Amino acid sequence: MQRLIPVLKRDNVELELIMLIRTVLAASKEISFRVSQGALAGVLGSTLDENIQGEVQKKLDVLANQLLKDMLLDDDSVRAIASEEEDFVVAGTPNAPYIVAFDPLDGSSNIDINGQIGTIFTIYKARNDVPDDSELQFAQPGNQQLCAGYVLYGASTLLMMTTGGPTRCYTLDSTHGGYLLTENSFDIPLKTKxxxxxxxxxxxxxxxxxxxxxxxxxxxxxxxxxxxxxxxxxxxxxxxxxxxxxxxxxxxxxxxxxxxxxxxxxxxxxxxxxxxxxxxxxxxxxxxxxxxxxxxxxxxxxxxxxxxxxxxxxxxxxx
Structure with missing residues (x-):
């Protein structure tokens, strides 16, 4: 099985973007570990707060958001981030090439019943014509995405990602801590029931x-x-x-x-x-x-x- 980085290089993904993807996935590995610990890590249950969507935040929601936020803002290739859990855009490194948006933990209602949850992320080119912390940084249609993916936490931790080509599936190998390619592409049937x-x-x-x-x-x-x-x-x-x-x-x-x-x-x-x-x-x-x-x-x-x-x-x- 191939490791993630060689696959991305084979797909001619820019090195700087590869390094940013690594940052996102580093956060996902930490989230995966916390999810696997459940009550042992003290991450189950709700907080007393609501997010910008008016939804009661789960403890794991807050933790996942903070992990992604801290790691991405520490990456000097990130000009700004936007999160479903944040009211506003957060500026990162001035003149950096990329912006990142994410849902830190989709399916929060499933956390306390050990159901399916995941992290969704997307990466765009940063805009030079608007301030770094402006909502307009993210006023780009989805066809401008450079990379999109999600990490699904379950019996195994799976990464589904595209950098413009086929959607590929990677599985997190807990032995060496890396994502390995396990499905090179997908072909969704035209119709099912x-x-x-x-x-x-x-x-x-x-x-x-x-x-x-x-x-x-x-x-x-x-x-x-x-x-x-x-x-x-x-x-x-x-x-x-x-x-x-x-x-x-x-x-x-x-x-x-x-x-x-x-x-x-x-x-x-x-x-x-x-x-x-x-x-x-x-x-x-x-x-x-x-x-x-x-x-x-x-x-x-x-x-x-x-x-x-x-x-x-x-x-x-x-x-």
């Missing part, structure tokens, strides 16, 4: 979205026998989609604050969309390619349909 969505929100969806589910669950011969798979962690559901196909949905709904769903464009939708599309899948928001969306705010939310091409296209017909 699996989908991931929180059906408890059915009552809040528009008639058109309800019609889609009525069709695939009760009427369509083509999708008869469809099964729902739902982890309550987007990173876990997307990993299943990349691995064997299917459809991940988080639509907009009628509840206050959910007019655009709950998925953050910068921290979740863009990096995961790139990983899926570089695996032969499709990612859209209200029929528009996610990677073409021009961001309007740092913590912008968008409805998403991500997965097997034919399933995404069929869902979009109902919108």
């Amino acid at each position: 699996e989908f991931a969505v929180n059906l408890a929100n059915y009552r809040y969806w528009s008639d058109s979205i309800q019609s889609y589910f009525n069709e695939i669950l009760y009427k369509s011969d083509e999708y008869a026998g469809s099964s729902m798979r739902w982890n309550a962690a987007m990173v876990g559901d997307i990993h299943r989609v990349i691995s064997r196909g299917g459809l991940f949905l988080y639509p907009q709904d009628s509840r206050s604050g959910n007019e655009n769903g709950k998925i953050r464009l910068l921290y979740e939708a863009n990096p995961l969309a790139l990983l899926v599309e570089n695996s032969g899948g499709q990612a859209s928001s209200l029929g528009q390619p996610i990677l073409d969306i021009q961001p309007s705010s740092l913590h912008q939310r968008v409805p998403v349909a991500i997965g097997s091409k034919e399933q995404v296209e069929y869902y979009n017909k109902f919108l």
